[in-house]
Amino acid sequence: MPVFDPETRRAPEAPAKESAITDIPAASSALEIEGLTLSYGEATALKGLTLRIPRQRVTAFIGPSGCGKSTLLRALNRLHDLNETVHRQGTIVLEGEEIHAPGIEVAELRRRVGMVFQAPNPFPMSIYENVAFGLRLQGGLKRRQRDEVIEWALSSAALWDEVKDRLHDSAWSLSGGQQQRLVIARTLAVQPEVLLLDEPASALDPISTLKIEELIRNLKSRLTLVLVTHNMQQAARVSDYTAYLHGGELVEYAPTDQLFTNPRLAQTENYITGRMT
């Protein structure tokens, strides 16, 4: 039976899972993940994760490199579907609907659960067309309405003032930080309910990073955000809840203040204070 062992400093699994569920009531959670196990071929990347992600809050995933943060994020909008070697068990429920259920349309799921990747990946089109991309997929918008949504999305991503005079320039002519905000605007334009951010600021300078963090705080009132970051200060600054993953397992999951000021487990404390385990 797993008991906390001061030598290996491995957490007992059961209490961690329990706290993750009990802290957040089902009614206020946007995503409920239960028993999620995922493997790339033979290699297991996620081991029986169970947690709830609260609606209209920022939830941060932290943990050492290779612990499965990106894997978890990509499971939430079924991006793993593209990879035939991936095997999954367990359920993910988005607002009461199991996302792997037979009738679910993956494209619509991905529209509802938007994702921003670590490296900015604007399409080789104009700034305008990048933001319009998702809207054109949906169709049904008049040109004027579309223009309005695009302006709104770019303003929400704090990019409008910088690009309003050059909307038809190539998106690749923007700086890295601008590109990342453009990608966020592009995702916001299709009105997702959940926004997954995989280290969105890891390639950016401090000022761009601050802009993105502010953006995250502003978006919280409208949608559910999930943030992966290696930057402890960033997680502490912007997130409401923080989950610490290690080796594909959920080690500790708690409100951010609590996890950073008073972690329950020594392993978590070692990680967030930067001590080697």
Add this chain to the structure above:
Amino acid sequence: MRLRRRTPGEGPWPWLAAGCVSVSLLMVLALLLLLGTRGLGHFWPADIERVTLHDGQVFAGVAVREEASAPGQATSEERLYYTANRALDGATWRWVALEDIARRDRPEQLSVIEHGRWGTLIGYIDETASNEQRLVIHTQRGQRTDLPRTGIIEHYRPNAMSWVDKILAWGRGVWHFLSQGPRSANTEGGVWPAIFGTILMVLLMSVVVTPFGVLAAIYLNEIADQGRATRLVRIAVRNLAGVPSIVYGVFGLGVFVYGLGGTLDTLFYSDRLPSPTFGTGGLLWASLTLALLTLPVVIVATEEGLARIPDAQREGALALGATRIEMLRRVVLPMAVPAMLTGVILAIARAAGEVAPLLLVGVAKLAPQVPVDDTFPFLHLERKFMHLGYHILDVGFYSGDVEAAMPLLYATALLLVLVIVVLNLTAIFLRHHVKSRHGALPR
């Protein structure tokens, strides 16, 4: 501490490499120069000499070149004259020993008359005897002939022409070569049907091979499971690129001409049988055969382009709610267009110069009627067509008059090179245009 070079300089390698490049460049230049001078020089209106021999004979002709005569003969050097007048003398060339020549001069009145049926004549135009309908000509050797004016393509007096006139005449000659059909069993006249045939065939081939190759590449790279079967197909495709082209010709003959063409004939053109309509070589079958030949090139180039597109772009599109088809159509394909065009460029370069398979599936020695005209259905896919590459072969090997054929051979070869260059430049221009619109891929 100083960062010292391990060896002084980098040794002979850069020089060796640069040497190889310069040798290749020189060879290309030499090739173009040879084709250019020999081919284009042919159209220069050279002066006509009136040659008087010691034995009293007089004739008129254009000096072509001099050669040491065969050993054992009395004379040491001979000169070749182009005397034209095949219709009157039965010969157009004359070797004369230099020692036999008593006098040479260039009377201004000597004319060159190019006639559609009678070939080229050299002589004096008798203005007083000529009238509206007929042109009377006296040759240097005293023959008299009159020609209907309607058949005359051009007549001029090179000895009386200034440089400007000669350049204009040269330009006209080149233009006639480009714009007219062949005459005198392909040894005179132009190559317009062959130019047209070559370009039309290459365009038809591109129209067929591009969508096919692109779809195949998309399937292999984006849709199929990347398992063993896909890998096998890929290897097979790459190997197809190495199959000798004549093999494709045989395949085209068997499958397209006899198989498909024969079936079409029995189904739709049975009233014309036994003379075949599609059941014989023609433009369509030639284009299809060459499309098959160049398919691997397009597939490989497109696949490489697709593989270069970062997965982040695909995932970005999917994450916005695009289906796989939408992702392919809106993100992947536009980004792969330059690679596709590269494939088409390579295909054109290969197909335009290919002659061997055409021998089997539809090229003609002489088809002055181009496959496009004003009778329905305007584009006659079943017709045989002329091709520059085959024209070279035909003029070079099967013409009765080697001396006359040689310059045409060079000119046609030069033209073939130019046609390929122009086709390629068009595609390259297109690719550049597309690239600057969609942005280049990050390398």
